[in-house]
Amino acid sequence: MPEYVDYAEYYDSDHNSQVDVGFYLGFARQCGSPILELACGTGRLVIPLAEAGFKVYGVDLSESMLAVCRRKVEERHLADRVHLTLANMADFALSHQDFALAYIPVRSFMHLFTQRDQLSCLQRVHDHLRPGGYFIVDVYAPHFGILAQAPNGPFVVRREFNLPNGHHVIRKDRFVNNDIVNQIQHCELRFEEYDTTGVLVRERTVPMDTRYAFRYELQLLLGRVGFEVIDIFRDYAKNPYDGTGEIIAVARRP
Ligand SMILES: C[S@@+](CC[C@H](N)C(=O)[O-])C[C@H]1O[C@@H](n2cnc3c(N)ncnc32)[C@H](O)[C@@H]1O
Known part of the structure; x- marks a missing residue:
């Protein structure tokens, strides 16, 4: 992911949006720890979740993005609650495979460019969740x-x-x-x-x-690896999908 190597030092200043933090905190409270964030980047979401007391595992393919996250973990003394791994979300294996919640926020799933990688990622997420565990993936609606x-x-x-x-x-x-x-x-x-x-x-x-992926394409991909799709929202206020904004799929491992 070479583009993020150049982007890491700007990322936090460019993306200081909090718009989805409450949304993910809500699911964290509902599901509990441990939590897995794929494509966690500089920790924009990892840090507030860890500060709220949750145990968070982050995976990202960019060492420069992870380096920013590691610095924040250290400064805030969160090392006992945050575990970071350099890996491709299409091909990762963590020793922990009992996650209560996993998510790929802010359209990062769209950095997987083939159906093979998309399915491989979703299969791995599924296999890392405990039965009943939740998975949330957010892409933009391709209008x-x-x-x-x-x-x-x-x-x-x-x-x-x-x-x-x-x-x-x-x-x-x-x-x-x-x-x-x-x-x-x-x-x-x-x-x-x-x-x-x-x-x-x-x-x-x-x-x-x-x-980009269309709504029913995303639902099929999720279903193909065994997820049950519970909700599709258009935004983080949980308004139903209407063809605009985001496609935020909330799924569950049966
Ligand atoms: C838009 S940023 C999101 C960062 C963070 N999740 C957030 O909410 O601010 C996208 C992230 O996806 C990561 N990424 C892109 N392709 C990836 C892949 N195949 N596996 C893991 N991470 C990837 C990038 O390195 C980058 O950190």
């Missing part, structure tokens, strides 16, 4: 407005944020194209970093590809 965009679009300012060292970053996103055969959207994120005097000190462009 036709997004899919029909003209290719090679311009960079458009998405947001601006400050880094802890005071540097200011402008993030611009660009739609490159939509590979309709493989259901992969190619985008690019450009980060322009300015120092405290306003001088551009770094500019980098990061590819960001996502393989």
Whole structure:
């Protein structure tokens, strides 16, 4: 996952959203420990769950993202509650296989680009859960407005944020194209970093590809490995899926 190597140092400033934290905390309270987060990144969710007292296992393919998470675990003295593993979510095996809850948040499942990897990931998650354990996966709803965009679009300012060292970053996103055969959207994120005097000190462009899945495709994938799908939400307030926003599937290992 080379794109996140370049992105790790910006990730927490860029993604300081708390919008799904309460949602996952709610399921954590319902299910209990231990909890497994695939594609845990810098620990945006691992840390609040561990601080709430849950035992959390995180898996991620990017050492640079995990390094940020490890630093936070150390600073907050959470080492007894957080276990991090460098692994591909399509091919992982942990010694612990009795998870009460597993989840792949914030569209990270879309970084699996083949059905084989998607099924392999879901099978492994299923096998790591205890009977009755819950699994939540969140992808975006691929509505036709997004899919029909003209290719090679311009960079458009998405947001601006400050880094802890005071540097200011402008993030611009660009739609490159939509590979309709493989259901992969190619985008690019450009980060322009300015120092405290306003001088551009770094500019980098990061590819960001996502393989989209439709609602019934996701349900079939989950069913194929033995999950029972309980709910499909459109957002973290648990409103029902309506073809827009997210596809948040809540499933259970029978
Ligand atoms: C959008 S970030 C999400 C990070 C974190 N879960 C959060 O909620 O902020 C996506 C993460 O997916 C990880 N990732 C991408 N492909 C992966 C794979 N095949 N296996 C494990 N992690 C992967 C990236 O390294 C990155 O940390």
